[in-house]
Amino acid sequence: MAYTHVQTFNPEILYAFDPLNEAGNYSKTHSHNFLEISILLEGEADYLVDGERQDLGTGTVMLFNPGVKHAERQKEGTFSHQLHIGLTNLSLNGLPRNHFPNKRALLDLGCYADAFMEKAWRVTKEFNEQRSEYQLMGKGLILEMLGLLLRSLEDGSDNTIPLALSQTAVRQQHLVNHAVYYLENHHSEEITLEQLAQQLFVSPAHLSKIFKETTGLSPIHYLIHVRLKHARELLKQEEWTIKEVAQAVGYQDAYHFSKLFKKYYGTAPSQVAKEQRTV
Incomplete structure (x- = not known):
């Protein structure tokens, strides 16, 4: 089966970083409200994964769904070079938002392992060098x-959970996916809840209820999130004024935009621009 719909599948990358862990390094047992992929690029590490302590080596791939507890420590005389990727706004057909269909966090990629690791190293290189684009x-x-992970899970694996959503929930999921797609691609325009609902052929009340149940945000608050996320990237990358950035993401009032930005990120847009331009 196809887990993704190409038009609306647009996960947000929260982070991608590759720490070099030396003996004594550890992280306490924790979980996330988003999806995390952890990859041992080199070395070895002691992980609490799938409920037990395991010594894991180079090439190990783990995928932690929201709420899955895990921890790690670096034993004496060992090191590890890892890549961690955090993802949100990820929706797969028939599954809860931000979830993958794996029963266990520890994955066996089989014939896809080499291709997956090659891309992991390239991701590391891109995010470390930070060249253009x-x-x-x-x-x-x-x-x-992500495509390779899904293929490996589907190729005769016993690590795949059955689809967890009812037909009604699947329809609601598709509605939210299309709403998110519209907001992502029209965020610079004037959008009201009524206009969005009209685009999707549902009532504003129904859309608002389903959207908040699925994402935890109202459609309008999600729109604010999208706009400010894009604004932050523009402030980091472009020699634009605050007013120009505000207008580019859908705000005609630069003062209102600045207040929203500071409330959301805890710092003024002018400070983000200043820090970027002094690097």
């Missing part, structure tokens, strides 16, 4: 990695 290149590689 590194985020686009990195996202393209991560999308390919």
